[in-house]
Amino acid sequence: xxxxxxSKHLGRDRDHRKALRRNLINALFEHERIxxxxxxxxxxxAEAEKMITIAKRALxxxxxxxxxxxxxxxxxxLNNKAxxxxxxxxxxxxxxxxxxxxxxxxxxxxxxxxxxxxxLIELVDREE
Numbered sequence: 020x021x022x023x024x025x026s027k028h029l030g031r032d033r034d035h036r037k038a039l040r041r042n043l044i045n046a047l048f049e050h051e052r053i054x055x056x057x058x059x060x061x062x063x064x065a066e067a068e069k070m071i072t073i074a075k076r077a078l079x080x081x082x083x084x085x086x087x088x089x090x091x092x093x094x095x096x097l098n099n100k101a102x103x104x105x106x107x108x109x110x111x112x113x114x115x116x117x118x119x120x121x122x123x124x125x126x127x128x129x130x131x132x133x134x135x136x137x138x139l140i141e142l143v144d145r146e147e
Contacts, residue, residue, distance in 0.1 A: 048102050052141035060138040074111035
C-alpha cells in the first residue's frame, strides 16, 4: 500500500531521483522546452514553478539580502550558476505579472521504442 508516500519514485533511488530532477530542471530553464516522459514532466513541474516563484518574490521585494538568499537557495537546488542567473535575469522578470502557471505540458503520444507516454514541457510566454 502507498499510504502517505509523498513523491514519485520513478524506479530510482533517492540520489538518482535528485540528480534526475536537477538535470531536467536545468535543461528546462536553459532550453525553455524539453521532450521527456509524462511522468518525468509531472515530476519536475511543481519544483520548477516554485523556483521561478522564489526568484520572482526576491526581485519584487527589492531587498538585497533576500535576493542573495534566494540565489543561494536556487544554486543549492540547481547546482548551475548560469541557470540561476537566467532564472533571475530573464525568467523572473518575464513572469512578474503572472500569478503562477509558468509551465505548459503537451502530451505527444507513445515513444516508438518502449511505448512510454511522451510529453513536451515548456515555459509559457517564451520567445520562438
